[in-house]
Amino acid sequence: MDMDTQELKHYVNGEFTSSSTHFPNTNPVDGTEIGRVWEADQATVDRAVAAARQALEGEWGKMSQAGRCALLHNVAEGIEARFDEFVAAEMADTGKSLIQASTIDIPRGAANFRIFADMAMSQGGECFQSPTPDGSGALNYSINKPLGVVAVISPWNLPLLLLTWKLAPALAAGNTVIAKPSEETPSTATLLAEVMHDAGVPAGVFNLVHGFGPGSAGEFLTTHPDIDAITFTGESRTGSAIMRAAAEGVKPLSFELGGKNAAIVFDDADFEAAVAGVARSVFTNGGQVCLCTERVYVHASLFDRFVAALKEQALSLKVGWPSEPDTDMGPLISFEHRDKVLSYYRLAREEGANVITGGGVPHFGDARDKGAWVEPTILTGLPESARCVREEVFGPICHIAPFDTEEEAVAMANDSRYGLAAVLWTRDLSRAHRLAHRMDAGIVWVNSWYLRDLRTPFGGTKLSGIGREGGRHSLAFYSEPTNICIKL
Numbered sequence: 001m002d003m004d005t006q007e008l009k010h011y012v013n014g015e016f017t018s019s020s021t022h023f024p025n026t027n028p029v030d031g032t033e034i035g036r037v038w039e040a041d042q043a044t045v046d047r048a049v050a051a052a053r054q055a056l057e058g059e060w061g062k063m064s065q066a067g068r069c070a071l072l073h074n075v076a077e078g079i080e081a082r083f084d085e086f087v088a089a090e091m092a093d094t095g096k097s098l099i100q101a102s103t104i105d106i107p108r109g110a111a112n113f114r115i116f117a118d119m120a121m122s123q124g125g126e127c128f129q130s131p132t133p134d135g136s137g138a139l140n141y142s143i144n145k146p147l148g149v150v151a152v153i154s155p156w157n158l159p160l161l162l163l164t165w166k167l168a169p170a171l172a173a174g175n176t177v178i179a180k181p182s183e184e185t186p187s188t189a190t191l192l193a194e195v196m197h198d199a200g201v202p203a204g205v206f207n208l209v210h211g212f213g214p215g216s217a218g219e220f221l222t223t224h225p226d227i228d229a230i231t232f233t234g235e236s237r238t239g240s241a242i243m244r245a246a247a248e249g250v251k252p253l254s255f256e257l258g259g260k261n262a263a264i265v266f267d268d269a270d271f272e273a274a275v276a277g278v279a280r281s282v283f284t285n286g287g288q289v290c291l292c293t294e295r296v297y298v299h300a301s302l303f304d305r306f307v308a309a310l311k312e313q314a315l316s317l318k319v320g321w322p323s324e325p326d327t328d329m330g331p332l333i334s335f336e337h338r339d340k341v342l343s344y345y346r347l348a349r350e351e352g353a354n355v356i357t358g359g360g361v362p363h364f365g366d367a368r369d370k371g372a373w374v375e376p377t378i379l380t381g382l383p384e385s386a387r388c389v390r391e392e393v394f395g396p397i398c399h400i401a402p403f404d405t406e407e408e409a410v411a412m413a414n415d416s417r418y419g420l421a422a423v424l425w426t427r428d429l430s431r432a433h434r435l436a437h438r439m440d441a442g443i444v445w446v447n448s449w450y451l452r453d454l455r456t457p458f459g460g461t462k463l464s465g466i467g468r469e470g471g472r473h474s475l476a477f478y479s480e481p482t483n484i485c486i487k488l
């Protein structure tokens with residue numbers, strides 16, 4: 001795909017097609033238009049859903065699990081064969097750093113296909129030898145069938161990673177898919193369609209439609225009567241809208257939504273590790289990861305020292321050209337999102353925060369001044385009731401507050417409408433286990449952050465989502481078990 005005169009098409013029934021209207025694709029580093037993207041209309045979405053249904057009832061539905069999983073391994077190899085193209089495309093859409101794209105985003109694209117191909121091949125079903133009144137006994141065993149035609153709506157923060165995190169298990173479980181990536185990040189999804197086409201995935205198994213949410217491809221897809229399930233990662237309020245759309249047809253939903261994640265640093269923590277780890281969990285990808293920390297609670301005895309040390313970390317971040325190998329942080333995804341984050345920077349001051357560092361826009365004196373950049377920001381001094389402490393900003397910002405007792409720290413960390421991830425920094429492993437059990441979160445890291453084993457349950461409670469992804473949890477969502485009882 002030529003990035004200069006990029007024209008991104010849909011991929012429907014094994015063919016790349018355009019539609020009636022298109023929209024620009026913008027690089028947030030300097031605001032330049034890097035191409036145009038076709039916007040799917042209702043007819044395009046209808047054709048994609050029909051193609052998926054036909055494939056499900058045709059070649060793909062008849063293919064063995066071993067055949068399907070071998071194709072998924074081919075796709076993983078295809079991603080790696082075009083690794084540099086995927087890295088360039090991801091960076092062009094998002095402005096994320098070379099480090100982030102080349103060590104996290106794109107490697108996970110291939111890893112997601114491999115983990116679910118392997119897990120699908122290795123997991124069996126259930127079988128029970130059951131007693132019967134006449135003593136002859138019975139066998140109860142279950143088989144897993146695919147859900148059917150699945151709509152995948154994926155976000156702009158980790159575009160290839162999160163698209164494949166849903167697509168791979170859906171296909172491994174025998175479903176067919178129509179994917180709608182964020183309008184902000186169409187490029188790697190389109191490259192993936194090329195890779196899947198070349199890997200021999202049959203027409204209609206994977207379909208890709210570009211566009212927006214309401215009144216566009218997202219709405220046409222999630223309200224389509226012939227969709228059997230919907231999986232979505234993104235903002236909680238969009239999740240609510242999709243739930244309403246799915247209610248009529250009682251569609252199964254898998255949601256990984258927002259967060260307002262807390263990190264707690266205890267007085268016995270490895271101080272240097274905690275400072276570095278919190279800096280990473282706050283500023284990675286410009287804070288644009290659902291798992292990022294936006295609330296930090298530090299034992300009072302360490303508070304001043306920790307604030308100063310985290311400020312030093314923030315000031316040492318290289319905020320620069322994404323392609324430079326030592327760049328830590330690029331711009332935010334778009335001007336719209338930049339304006340949202342800056343509105344919280346202003347709100348923080350209105351709510352009385354101490355702005356320890358940041359709170360504005362960096363000045364570069366070059367083309368980047370036309371991009372969607374913000375400064376890494378650290379706040380203190382706000383009450384727990386402040387909007388900046390309660391609402392998800394989804395930017396490179398955190399608020400640090402002191403605590404005296406474990407009870408106080410856990411109570412503050414859990415006092416949120418979200419419940420996705422929490423991080424505990426302590427050398428006392430009894431305390432680590434005890435408090436990890438008490439966190440209202442789907443994921444708790446101790447003395448680490450974003451260490452990922454793809455077999456583990458991944459997801460959140462409350463406003464952070466519905467269900468779990470990862471390993472057998474993903475395969476279970478994308479399957480319909482049938483229990484069969486045989487009287488012996």
Ligand SMILES: O=C(O)C(=O)/C=C/C=C/O
Nearest residue numbers: 157165288289290291452
């Ligand atoms: O690392 C993962 O598997 C994952 O799902 C990350 C999600 C981040 C959302 O913003």
